[in-house]
Amino acid sequence: MIWLDMIGLSVKQVEQQGKEDSFQYNALNRIKESSEFNTLYEYNVRGNRQTLQYAYNGDGLLVGRTEGPNQIRYYYDGDQIIAEASVVNGTSQLKARYIRGKKLEDIQYIDGTKVTGILL
Structure with a gap:
């Protein structure tokens, strides 16, 4: 349809x-x-689609995302995401912490901003 x-x-x-x-x-x-x-999907100024790749571990959890030259890694405690980092010159730099209680409560970014009241 x-x-x-x-x-x-x-x-x-x-x-x-x-x-x-x-x-x-x-x-x-x-x-x-x-x-x-x-x-x-995003496109560059020439109209070409930007390359976007996802990486998953053996448990099916998203552990990486690459978009052009930008890489993001995701870190877990068991099956619960706890952190996100940007890869700069081969080194992971913390981007965000995922704050958990009984569920995902907040995402706290390294610049001090925070997303609260997350509904999943």
Whole structure:
């Protein structure tokens, strides 16, 4: 099924193996967003899609994300994310701490900003 959303961008909905995914396209008909892997797509000034890669460990947890030259690593205590770091010149630099109680409570960034009241 294909339709236009409220701002005129094309949206395509696909059902595969009982799972429904949607894909949103920008005004130039390039993919902008995919629900399949909760992915956003970005393009450089020449219109080329930026390279985006994800890395997962043996338990299926996201442990890394690479977008062009930028790398992010994610750290866990068991299956609970506890930190996020940027990789600069091969060295991890803390970017955020994930504060947990019974659930994820806050994300505290190294610059002092904080996201609170996270609903998962």
